[in-house]
Amino acid sequence: MTDLSLPGFLALSxxxxxxxxxxxxxxxxxxxxxxxxxxxxxxxxxxxxYFAAFPAGTSGLSGQSIAVVLVGFAxxxxxxxxxxxxxxxxxxxxINVARATELKE
Amino acid sequence: xxxxxxxxxxxxxxxxxxxxxxxLVRELVHTILWIAIFFVDLSAIYFLxxxxxxxxxxxxxxxxxxxxxxxxxxxxxxxxxxSREAVTGIGPVPVALAVxxxxxxASALGELPQSTTAVQSYxxxxxxxxxFGPNGPWLLLLGLIMLAGVAGAIYLVREGRE
Numbered sequence: 001m002t003d004l005s006l007p008g009f010l011a012l013s014x015x016x017x018x019x020x021x022x023x024x025x026x027x028x029x030x031x032x033x034x035x036x037x038x039x040x041x042x043x044x045x046x047x048x049x050y051f052a053a054f055p056a057g058t059s060g061l062s063g064q065s066i067a068v069v070l071v072g073f074a075x076x077x078x079x080x081x082x083x084x085x086x087x088x089x090x091x092x093x094x095i096n097v098a099r100a101t102e103l104k105e
Numbered sequence: 106x107x108x109x110x111x112x113x114x115x116x117x118x119x120x121x122x123x124x125x126x127x128x129l130v131r132e133l134v135h136t137i138l139w140i141a142i143f144f145v146d147l148s149a150i151y152f153l154x155x156x157x158x159x160x161x162x163x164x165x166x167x168x169x170x171x172x173x174x175x176x177x178x179x180x181x182x183x184x185x186x187x188s189r190e191a192v193t194g195i196g197p198v199p200v201a202l203a204v205x206x207x208x209x210x211a212s213a214l215g216e217l218p219q220s221t222t223a224v225q226s227y228x229x230x231x232x233x234x235x236x237f238g239p240n241g242p243w244l245l246l247l248g249l250i251m252l253a254g255v256a257g258a259i260y261l262v263r264e265g266r267e
Contacts, residue, residue, distance in 0.1 A: 013210075021206045038167075038171065061231060071159070
């Protein structure tokens with residue numbers, strides 16, 4: 001049986017979410033943006049698994065169920081994001097999001 | 106300090122280190138390598154938390170599929186895949202915002218119980234019964250919505266679209 005404490009795990013999640021936010025704010029490459037979003041999303045999924053492992057009530061099984069669904073969602077999100085990357089690359093010849101300003105005004 | 110806590114500490118340091126390295130290195134291919142290590146490390150954390158099903162799912166979906174998809178995206182959008190990114194100026198404002206986000210999230214930690222407790226493990230059978238039993242129809246609906254998303258992705262990249 002493994003004995004662990006919850007706050008350390010939550011601190012790890014907070015740090016990973018902070019790194020994801022940092023990446024979203026600084027990087028201009030669409031693929032790096034996708035990776036930043038994945039890091040932040042993984043921090044969130046980790047949180048669900050923590051609270052399933054350290055439940056307040058009798059069972060935290062819903063936490064793991066939600067985590068399974070979120071992993072599927074993240075995979076779909078990457079597929080759609082890469083479709084946008086390919087379309088952007090074909091249209092503009094670059095995947096720098098600072099140049100994608102067609103929808104301005 | 107017990108063996109489990111040491112393992113968690115090592116895994117957490119690797120996770121933070123690889124996530125930071127993935128966003129800071131200039132070759133995009135190296136970014137993919139770092140992020141692959143990050144995903145495998147998170148899978149190890151799931152195993153540490155007695156969630157083997159999620160650990161295997163993380164290995165298959167993230168370390169396998171998502172990494173290869175991102176690599177594919179890099180290979181199709183540049184002439185030479187090892188070319189370097191232009192240096193992006195990392196200003197103080199994004200760093201400050203990220204730190205503020207971390208402090209905001211970490212400020213709630215003091216109110217939680219600090220004592221170590223036993224990790225609760227679940228049978229994968231119970232997990233699948235919870236997923237597909239009472240909530241089965243909703244899960245199928247979710248799958249349909251994701252299918253629509255992927256169909257939209259194919260529409261975006263199809264040939265002959267101006």
